[in-house]
Amino acid sequence: MKKILGYFSITILSIIILAVIAGGSIFAFYASQAPELSQEKLQATSSSLIYDKDQNLIADLGTEKRELVTSDSIPIGLVNAVVSIEDHRFFQHRGIDIYRILGSIWHNLTNDTTQGGSTLDQQLIKLAYFSTAESDRTIKRKLQEIWLALQLERQFTKEEILTFYINKVYMGNGNYGMRTASKSYFGKDLTELSIPQLALLAGIPQAPSQYDPYTQPELATKRRDTVLSQMYRHKYISKEEYNTALSTPITDGLQTLKPATSFPKYFDNYLTEVISEVHEKTGLDIFSAGLKVYTNVDSAAQEHLHDIYNTDTYVAYPDEEFQVASTVMDVTNGHVIAQLGVRNQQEDITFGTNQAVLTDRDWGSTMKPITDFAPALENEVYTSTAQNLNDSIYYWPNTKTQIYNWDRQYYGWMTMQTAIMQSRNIPAVRALEATGLKKASDFLAGLGITYPELYYSNAISSSTSSNDQQYGASSEKMAAAYAAFANGGIYYEPQYVNKIVFSDGSNKTYEAKSNRAMKETTAYMMTDMLKTVLYYGTGTRAQIYGLNQAGKTGTSNYTDEELATINETLGLNNWNVGLMAPDENFVGYTPQYSMAVWTGYKNRLTPVYGSGLDIATDVYREMMTYLTGGYNEDWTMPDGLYRSGNYLYLSNATQNYNYYYETTTASSTTSSTEQSENTSNPESSLQESTSQIQNHFEATTENGN
Template sequence: MNKTTIKKLLLIAANCLLAVFIIAVIAGAALVTYYISSAPELTEESLVATVSSKIYDKDGNLIADLGTEKRSNAKTEEIPTELVNAVVAIEDQRFFSHRGIDVLRIAGALLNNLSGGNLQGGSTLDQQLIKLTYFSTSTEDQTLKRKIQEAWMALQLERRNTKQEILTYYINKVYMSNGNYGMKTAAKSYFGKELKDLTLPQLALLAGMPQAPNQYDPYTQPEAAKERRDLVLAEMLEEKYIDATQYEQAVLTPVTDGLQPLTNEAAYPAYMDNYLKQVIEEVESKTGYNLLTTGMDVYTNVDPAAQQQLWNIYNSDLYVEYPDPNFQVASTVVDVSNGRVVAQLGGRNQASNVSFGTNQAVETNRDFGSTMKPITDYAPALENGIYTSTADTIVDGPYNYPGTSTPVNNWDKRYFGTMTVKSAIQYSRNVTAVKALEATGLENAHNFLNSVGIYYPEIHYSNAISSNTTDSSRQYGASSEKMAAAYAAFANGGTYYAPQYVNKIVFSDGTVSEYAAEGKRVMTEETAFMMTDMMKAVMSYGYGLNASVSGVPMAGKTGTSNYTDSETDTILATVPEANYSYMVVPDENFVGYSSRYSMAVWTGYTNRMVPLLDNGMHVATDVYHNMMAFLNSPETATDWEMPDGLVRYGSSYYLKGSRSVTNYYYSTTTEAATTSETSGSTTTASSETTEPTTNSPSTNQNGD
C-alpha cells in the first residue's frame, strides 16, 4: 500500500471521527435542549409555598396534616448578616461569586469521590433550593435529566432573583425539626426570639440543622447538634467571617444555651408521633422526598384504634402495673399476612413537646435474649434437616461454646439431661440452643436470619441466645419491629414480609405510587408449623402463660438478657434493692403471634445500667396479653392447620418419610411386641421424652 493510499485512508478515518463527534455534540445538545424544555416552571408561588403533607390511616381517614402547624417566613431585612455568613460558610462558600452552579466545587467533589474520600456533592445553595422545591433526593432520581434540569433552573434562578432573595427563600424553606419550618420559626420556637436577637452560637446551630434536622436536634441529640454547630463555626473562622476570639467563645457555649421548653402544637395526636416518624423515613427511602418539605398525600397501614390502645396500655394504670414512671416499653404489631405495621410505640410517658424523637421500637441497641432462639437455632435446624420432628431429642448437659473452654450456662445453672426439642424451647435451655446452632452451622443460621430481616456483621455462637452485636448501627441486631416481622413468617406458614408503614403515595402533580406487600418464602410450611407447635408450649408455662389469651391460639417466646459479672457487681453495689431481687437483668422481652397478628415487646430502662428487677419481669407479657386481647376475638380466632408433609403421633409432629418417623415406628413396634410377650396386652408409646421429675423447672420462672 503506497503513501497516497494511506493518506487517503487516514483522511477518511479522521473525517468519520469528526462526523461522529459532530453528531454526538448535536445529539447531546438536542437532548439537553429537550430536558431543559421539560423542566418545571420556576415560579414565585413554588419558591415561597407553604406546603403540607396529609397522612391517612389504613381506612383512608386523615390522621395528620404535616407542614401547616409551624411556619413563619422571614423578610430579607429580618435576616442578620451573621446567619447569612453561617449558612454560606457551611453550605456554599462561593455563593456570592458563582451564578447558580459552581464548576470548581463540582470538579473538587468529583476528584475527591474518585480518590476514595468521603462522598461529597457539588450542589450550590441555588441547587439545594431547587431540590427542596421541585425534586426528589432519592439516589434513583439522580439521573442525567434531573441534573441538567436542576442546573438549568439554578441558572435561571440567579437571573430571576438577587442573592439576598435566594438566601431568603432557602432560609424560609428548610425544615428545622420539631414541626418547625424555616429558621425564623425555629428561632421563635427554640429561643423565643427573633433572628436578629440570637447569639452567634445560636445562629450557627440553626445554620447547621437543615442537612439532617432530626439528627441535629439540640433537644434530643445535643452531642450531635454541638458537633455540627462547631463545624459551622470552624468554617466561619476559616472564611474569616469571625475571628479566633469569637470562635473560642462560641464553641465554649453549651449547645443548650438559651433553649426554652418546646410547646406542643403538633397537628396530630401524641400517640401517632412514633409511627409518623417511621412513615417519614419510609417515604424518603422509597421516593427521596421529605414529606415535611414536599406536599404529598401518604396512605399508611396504621390502625388508629390499635395505636391508641397501645398508647393507653403504656400510659395508664388500667391494664399493666408498672414498677415506676421511668420503666420503658417498646413494641410493634404487624399483620402476619402482609407485613403491614398496624401499631407501634417506642416508649412510655413520652415528652409531648418533642416531635419525631427517639423511637425505641426500631432501635437495635438492646438485647432480645432468648427470643432469638427460634429464628437463630431451631428453625434453621429444622430447615437443614438437623431435626425432623418436634420429638427429636437433645441432651441438656455440661457443654462449652464450640472451640472454646467457656461453658454455656443455663439461666438456672442446672441441666435437665435428655429432652425433646419442644421441651428445650418451652423451658428455654441455653445449652440445647447453642448445640442446635453448632449442628446447623453458623453460615446456614446466618443465611436464615438474613432471610427474615435480621443481620449481623458476623454471627457468633453467643448469638444462639442473644442479639448482641459489636456494630451498633440500626441495620444490625434486633428490634421490636424486626422481631415482629420475623415471627410473622412462622404465623403465615413460612413467608417473610418486610415491615411496611406506607402503601400508597399521591404526589402534588397527581402521580401515584402504590406499594404492594412483597413476600418471599423463607422456610417450608412444615418448619413453620412445627415451630408454631413448639412455641405454643411456651404459652402454657411461666411468663408465657401470662401472655396467653383465653380462646385464642397463640405461640411465642420469652427472652431475658443478662449483665456481665462485673456489671452485676456494680449494680449490686449501687442499687440496694437489687440485692433482694431474684432476677437482676437489663431487658425482658416477649415475641408472639396469633394467626392474624405478630407482636414483639421489649421492656427495660433507657439507661441499661438501671436494672429490671422481679416486679418488672411480668410487664412484657402483660403488655402483649392486653394488646393481643384487644386485637384478637376468641369468636373469630383460628388455629393453624397441619401441612400435608407432616404426620402426627400423640402430641408430636414428624416429617413424612423422615428418620424420626422410622424411629418412632421402630420404637413403638418393639415396645408393643415386648409388652405383648410379657403381659399379653398392647400399649401405646409416648411421643415425648419424659423429663426427669427431680430436675423439672419451677413453674413460676420464665425459663430464660
C-alpha cells in the same frame, strides 16, 4: 503526513461538533420537559397530610410550625453564614458554578468521599421540584435542575432566591424555615441572634437530625464550627469574632423545646418511622413536600396500646420509670398496625427515641426458635418435634466454659418440644451446634436479622458486638421474624407506608418486600411447639382462653460484676428478690397478628424483678385480646407432615431422623468434663476461640426463660 494530520484534525473537530450538537439536543429536550418555575412553588412550604389505614387524617405535619421571613428581615450575618457554607460564589454566578462543578469532579476522582457541585440555586430547585432519593439522581433530572437554576436567575433577584431558600429548608424538630427554627430554638427572631447562633442555623439543613443541637450536641458543634471556619476564610468575620464564636457552647441561648404537635401523642413513635420511610422511598422532606401519606397504622389499636402503657387499667407497673417497647404486625402482609417505644413520654419531646426499633437491648431466649430450632428443622438436621436432646452438663463449643440453664439444673433427655416449652439453654446450644453457624446465620438473614458474626452464645441471646442498629434484634424485627412462623414461612419486611400522593398529583403505591424464609413444614412445626409455651411452659401468663396462639418468653442476664454493682447501689440481692434481669421479653402470634414486647429500664443496671417479670406477657395478652376478641381459627397443617401422639414428623424423613437420633445419643455421652477438651465441630463453618466466646457470652442470657 500533513494531509493525514489534516484529516485527523477534521475528524476530531467533527466529533466535537457532533458531541456538542448531540449534548445540546439532549439538554434542550430534557429542558422542554422540565416543570415551569412558579413563585408559589418556590415560596410555599407545604405541609404533608398523614392518614391511617382507614384513610382517616391523623396528622398535618408542618402547619403548626411555619413562619416566613421577608428579604429585608434577614440579617446580613445569616446571609454570610449561608453562602459561606453552601455556595460562596453565590453572588457571582448565574445559577450554576462551573468552578464548583469542576472542583467536585476532581475531588470525587481523587478522594474516597463524594462532594456535590450544586449551587444554592440548584439546592432550592431540588427542594421545590425534585426528589433527592439516590434512585432519582439521573442525567435527565440533573439537566432539568441546571435549566431551572438558570431560569431562576433570570426571573428572580439574588435576594429573592436566598429568601426562598431560607424559608424552604427543614431545620429539625418539626421546624421548617430558619425564622421558625430561630424562635423555636432560641425564642428570638433572626435579627437578635449572635454569630455562633446564626452559624448553627446555617449548618443544620444539610442533615437536620444529625446536627440537632438537643440530641446531637457534639456533631452540631462540629458542623457550626465548620460554618464559622468558612465565614472566617471568606472574610465575613474577624479573627477575634471567629475565636469568640468557637468558644461559645452550642447550648448558648437554647431554650427548652415546647410541644407543638398537630397529632395525638400516641402517634409520635409511629410517625417517626413514617417520616423515615417516606424519606427512604422518595428522598423528600415530609415537612415541606406537600405529600399525602397513607399509612398502615390502626388508629384505635395504636390508642389502645398507648392506654395499656400509660394507665393502670390493664397492667400494674412497678413505677413510672419502667419502660415498654412493642410492635404489632399483620402477618399476612407485613403492615405495622401499631407501635410504641416508650411509656410516659415527656410532653416537650416530638419524634423522640423509638425503642421499638432499636437493637441495643437483649431479646434473650426469644432468639431460640429463630436461631436454633427452626434452622435445625429447615435443614432437616432435626426432622421431628419429638427429637431427643440431652439437657446435661455441657460446654460452649470449642471452650472449657460451662453452659448453665436459667435454674442451674439439668433435666436429662427431653424432646425438642419440651426443650422449647421449658426454655432450656443447653438443648438450644446443641441445636445451633448441630446445624452450624453458617446455616443458622443464613436462616436469620432471611428473617431480616443479621450479625457482623454469629456466635454460639447467640443461641440464647441477641447480643452483638456492634453498635450498628442494622444488627441484632428489636421489637420491630422480632415481630416480623415470628410473623413468618404464623403465615407459613413468608417473611415480610415491616412496612409503615402503603401509598404516597405527591404535590403534583401523581401517586405511588407500595407493598412490603417479602421472601420465603422457610418451608411451610418448618413454620408449622415451630408453631406447634410454641403453642405449648403458652399452654404448659414459661409463657402461660400470656394464654388467652379460646384463642389459637403461639409464642416465646425471653430473659436476659447480668454478669457477676453487674450484680455486685446493683447490690452496692440498690441494696438488692438475688437471694432476697429472686430472679433479676435487665430485659424481659415476649414474642407471640396468631394466624393474623404478631407482637413483640420488650420491657426494662433505660438504665439496664436498674433491674426487672418480682412482678415486673410478668409485664411483657401481660402487655401482649391485653393487646392481643383487644385485637382478636379472644377467638380465631387455628392453623391448618400443610402437606409433608404427619402427627403421632403429641408430636409432628416430616413424612419423608424418618430414616434421617433415626440416624440423627442415634448419632446424637452416642455423642452426648461426652457432654461432661471430658467434652471440654474437644475443640472441633465439623458441623460448623465458623470457629470461636475461648476468649471470643468468653467475652461474648458473659453479656448473654443465663436466665433463658
